[in-house]
Amino acid sequence: MPELPEVEVVKESLKNTIINLIFKKVIINSNNLRYKINKRDLNKIINKKVLSITRRSKYLLINLSNKMTIVIHLGMTGKFFLVNKTNQIKKTSFYYQITKKDEKHNHVIFLLSNNVKLIYNDVRKFGFIKIILSGNIKQNAHFKILGPEPFSKNFNIKYFKNYLINKNRTIKDILMDQRFVSGLGNIYVNEVLFLSNIKPSTNSKKIDDKKIKNIIKNTKQILKKSIKQGGSSIKNFNDSNGKQGHFQQNFRVYGKEGVKCHKGKCKGVIKRSFISNRSTFFCSRCQK
DNA sequence: TTCTTTGTTCCGGA
DNA sequence: GTCCGGAACAAAGA
Numbered sequence: 001m002p003e004l005p006e007v008e009v010v011k012e013s014l015k016n017t018i019i020n021l022i023f024k025k026v027i028i029n030s031n032n033l034r035y036k037i038n039k040r041d042l043n044k045i046i047n048k049k050v051l052s053i054t055r056r057s058k059y060l061l062i063n064l065s066n067k068m069t070i071v072i073h074l075g076m077t078g079k080f081f082l083v084n085k086t087n088q089i090k091k092t093s094f095y096y097q098i099t100k101k102d103e104k105h106n107h108v109i110f111l112l113s114n115n116v117k118l119i120y121n122d123v124r125k126f127g128f129i130k131i132i133l134s135g136n137i138k139q140n141a142h143f144k145i146l147g148p149e150p151f152s153k154n155f156n157i158k159y160f161k162n163y164l165i166n167k168n169r170t171i172k173d174i175l176m177d178q179r180f181v182s183g184l185g186n187i188y189v190n191e192v193l194f195l196s197n198i199k200p201s202t203n204s205k206k207i208d209d210k211k212i213k214n215i216i217k218n219t220k221q222i223l224k225k226s227i228k229q230g231g232s233s234i235k236n237f238n239d240s241n242g243k244q245g246h247f248q249q250n251f252r253v254y255g256k257e258g259v260k261c262h263k264g265k266c267k268g269v270i271k272r273s274f275i276s277n278r279s280t281f282f283c284s285r286c287q288k
Numbered sequence: 289t290t291c292t293t294t295g296t297t298c299c300g301g302a
Numbered sequence: 303g304t305c306c307g308g309a310a311c312a313a314a315g316a
Contacts, residue, residue, distance in 0.1 A: 002294095034295095034312065058295085075312085076294045105314095124313050126294065169306065178295080185294070277308070278294080 002074040004058060004150065004183030005226035010080060011055045014062070014118075017082055022049050022113035023064075030107045034075060034128040037108070041131035044068055057146050057182035061137070069134040071142070075126030081106070081119040146182040150219050155181055160212045164204045171207055172200035173276045175215070184219070186278045187232065187254045192218050194253045194263075199287040200280045201273070225250065253281040261286060 002010070023045045031037055049065040062070040072078070081102075108120040108129060120129060137143055148154035163180055174180055175189045184192070193200050195218040198211055207215075226232060229250070252263075257272040261283040268285025 032312090073295085077314095122313095123315085124293075126312060167305085173307090176295090279292090 002058065002076075002078065002231075003185035003188050004055075005188070005223055006231035007055050007058050007060055007074065007183075008227050009231040010074070011053050011060055014060075014080065015053050017116075018050050018062075018112060018118060019053065020049060021116075022047060023110055024113055025111040027109040027111070028107070029109065030125075033107060033122065033125050034073075035130065037129055038131065044131060045070065056137070056143060057149070057178060058185070059142065063134055067134045069132055069137060071130045071132055071137075071140075072120070073128050073142075075122060075124060075128070077123040078127030079121050081117075081121055083117050083119060084115070145179050147178060147180045148182065150181055150183055150223055155216060155219075157209060157212050157216065160216065161209065164207060167204050169204055170200060170275055171198060171202045171204050171215075172280060174204050175219075176276065176278070181219075183223075186280075187251070188219075188222060188226070190254045190281050191222055191252060194282060194287060195222065197287055200275055200282050253283065256281060 025046065026042050028037060028039070028042075044066065045064060045068065048068070050062060051065055052063045054061045054063065058073060060072040060074070062072070064070070102121060105121050105123045105125075106119045107122055107125070110118040110120075112118060120127075132140060148159065164174070167174065172189055172193060175184055175192065176186065190200070192215060196211065196214045198207070198215070232251070252261075253270050256270045259270050261268040261270060263283065263286050266283065266286040268283040270281055271284045273280045273282075
């Protein structure tokens, strides 16, 4: 669920709150996330300072003063809570209230030098936390296969066109492939193809230069817009201050099966199908 | 009980 | 060897 915009929003909120703080203690409540956390590695972060927080694709990177990096992937439902000593977070209407139900899924708790707790919460436990040497990130198995970031200048028409040579897959499958472009998931790919008037099942061989140009433009635009609105809060996505995003209000097709398409004068209806075993939403009229 | 959700990996067939 | 599509896997809620 958290795709590039959501990870970017979490990164920014953590930047504002934990940079220059020191990890004092780590408590593991359950150690069966996607990968088991190596406790010896976890000890290495104790008394180390947070220098910077960055993002690559859907990975969050917390870079520490001892040249180690905490790599976090949020999986489907991973999120961070930042709470003070008394386990309370701000009680304004804009802030999310941690409930008893949430507490059940607080898997890893990082105690910071200002007595604030950084809590990793993950209902489905598909996320993971790994500690690696900062210098090894590029060679790391998770990172070395990643294609360009959608915002980078390397994600351009020439690259796109070249990648499609000899490919015989649906355009949706290609866009979701992290080796091609990194950071997009099912939700944003559905939205990008809708904006681009392209049917998700179109074979990538039939994607001409004009369509490529359109996809690139719409990808950058939609991601940017979502980041600006705090990401999409479906399935309870929040940033680390518990703030919700609002981009889900801009979904035009995702989760909208049976809803009328409002693009221009199109009076089509949003349909749902499966591509690569994923829910796929599109307007059967204006997406050709 | 079954279905749904996601990113990633694996496997069989072409 | 490579490409592609489908299945499997993780866990939990509805």
